[in-house]
Amino acid sequence: MFPEGGIEAGDSLVMQFVQMTSDLTPENAVATFHLQSEVISVLAEIGVIVLLFEIGLESNLKELMEVGTQALLVAIVGVVAPFAGGTVGLMLIFDVPAIPAIFAGAALTATSIGITSRVLSEMGQLNSKEGQIILGAAVIDDVLGVIVLAVAASLAKTGEVDVNNVIYLIISATGFLVGSVLLGKVFNKSFVKIVETLKTRGGVIVPAFTFAFAMAYLASAIHLEAILGAFAAGLVLDETDTRKELQRLVEPVSDMLVPIFFITVGAKTNLSVLNPISPENREGLIIAAFLILVxxxxxxxxxxxxFNQPDLDKLAIGVGMIPRGEVGLVFVAVGSTSGVLTSSLEAGIVVMVIATTFIAPALLRIVFNFNDENADILQEVPSVVETTS
Known part of the structure; x- marks a missing residue:
């Protein structure tokens, strides 16, 4: 699908079909192949901006404030522990250079709000104390993860770890998000007035996407990632009175463009480096296993x-934070574009994202069901004692 992956026009089934059903010459087929690859890449970039914008809209800051310090502590440890473990482990055990190791460690930090919330909802645990802490921590994880991603991506561009540059990036990324949230309080009424004045078809979605792409450009202009700007735009508009309507209108656009982003990530990932038959691929498999473990x-x-919460199921909270999902693939895409990841490391991260996404829901069900069964047994014991006495 993509020339940069070593694929040629003759290898594409789509191009073969086009040649068979039209008068396209081999030379024109090659030109068309390169052109359509660029178009798909552009659509994928738009898709990831829409994805981060949607994630920002789902990150309800008011609910986040209500969860309190427990969720904040879980989120911070949930970012620092896998990031430090992944980065240091890759550097010391596998001799991975600093920049790729930092990027891979950053990919371990995120938590998928969408996957976790859906599983909790299906289990009836969404409004439980554990569920609220998991969701609150997942939101904070996304905020911290996007900051880490912005820093890692900028380091990948410079190719070296400069302490002053790292400090600047952390401060600028944090300031950008905090400033965006503060802007939201002022911008809310203005945004609604703009929507009412324009009276365009689709209403709120046109100015919303205009704002999202403007914020993405602004983030890029100050040497941060464009997706950070899109995420910030979602946080800003999350505070508006039109949030629910906007979420409803964004969904079909997201359903159309975001899958293109996911497909391109998969298409550009060379999973053949994880083939266990080839001896040279064993390191990639070991790296993948290590990343999943961390x-x-x-x-x-x-x-x-x-702390101070003996009734809470701490294991369930930890397991609920495991799935990386769509957020993890964003890290892979940015790392692939920057060229900082090797084929084995990139494939290892993709496998980690897939594994955690599939493992977490099953583990979460097992943990909650096990606790429910124990609770039922404990309730039956007093009744049996009373009957026998």
């Missing part, structure tokens, strides 16, 4: 940092 342990440890 990804799981780092988040589970975060759940056990909760």
């Amino acid at each position: 990804a799981i342990i780092g988040k589970v440890l975060a759940g056990f940092t909760i």
Whole structure:
């Protein structure tokens, strides 16, 4: 699908079909192949901006403030533990250079709000104390993760770890998000007035996407990632009175463009480097296993940092933070575009994202069901004692 992956026009089934059903010459087929690859890449970039904008809209800051310090502590440990473990482990055990190791460690920090919330909702645990802490921590994880991503991506561009540059990036990324949230309080009424004045078809969605792309450009202009600007735009508009309507209108656009982004990530990832038959691929498999282990342990440890809450299921909270989902693939895409990731490391991160996404829901169900069964047994014991006495 993409020339940069070593694929040629003759290898594409789509191009073969086009040649068979039209008068396209081999030379024109090659030109068309390159052109359509660029178009798909552009659509993928738009898709990831829409994705981060949608994630920002889902990050309800008011609910986040209500969850309190417990969720904040879980989120911080859930970011620091896998990031430090992944980065240091890759550098010391696998001799991975600093920049790729930092990027891979950054990919371990995120938590998918969408996957976690859906599983909790299906289990009826969304409004439980554990569920609220998981969701609150996941939101904070996304905010911290996007900051880490912005820093890692900028380091990838410079190619070296400059302490002053790192400090600047952290401060600028944090300031950008905080400033955006503060802007939201002022911008709310103005945005609604703009929507009412324009009276365009689709209403709120046109000015919303205009604002999202403007914020993406602004972030890029100050040497941060464009997706940070899109995420910030979502946080800003999350505070408006039109949030629910905007979320409803964004969904079909997201459903159309975001899958293109996911497909391009998969198409550009060379999973053949994980083929166990080839001896030279064994290191990639070991790296993938290591990343999965760190990804799981780092988040589970975060759940056990909760204090003064003996009734809470700390294991369930940790397990609920495991899935990386769509957010993890954003890290892969940015790392792939920057060229900082090797084929084996990139494939290892993709496998980690897939594994945690599929493992977490199953583990979460097991943990909650196990606790429910124990609670039922404890309730039956007093009744049996009373009957026998």
